[in-house]
Amino acid sequence: MANTNDEITSARARGRVGGRRPKLTEDQAALAQRLYDEREKTVQQIADMFDVPRSTVYGHLDKSRTVPRQPKKTAVTKL
Template identity: 40%
Template structure:
């Protein structure tokens, strides 16, 4: 019996799979594999399990092309592997299915466009970050330790009886964070 098996992926734990899950269920998927993993990550255990579950005659269904491949070449490789196994591929948003020659052509065109779109987004993000830096703004996480805390820690670590691990615990940070912020590497006591 030929199955329609879905694969849904979000990039971060903050995002939700509801939209993808609903679309895949409406498309008749009897089984849906879901995971939260960056598209760039090579470690995607649910995708691996999904591919193991697929048999000749089955169809792998995704909500959008970029949910499956890390890059255009990765996407093309996955679809080629599926085709070698007699498995069709379908992307709902782009209305692509590789069960026909025309569908295969459309797949390759849309895969290239999806890669192009991701590259544009990446370029815009980099340009935006550069513009923000030029205006004196910094992105990223706030430092774990403030200037006053760094001064206190330096004073504490001057005492040979005080262990770095104890200071790290006291301030709720790792030893590595202390070394990074304070720049002190204290010799270990025997």
């Protein structure tokens, strides 16, 4: 365990942080956020633009900045 911690400390000193690299760059994530906030594209359309799954797009969206969505209007049937 001590060797592992020493290696991690050494790697961090060399500028390594570990973990998986994000699929979207900062510019792509900012564009996705803008398209989503302005309701220009759906999450699926944004995901298709960047060739990633919808879950990746949702992971990059800033939840505190997002505009609340309105539920889809359904046709009212009279009985």
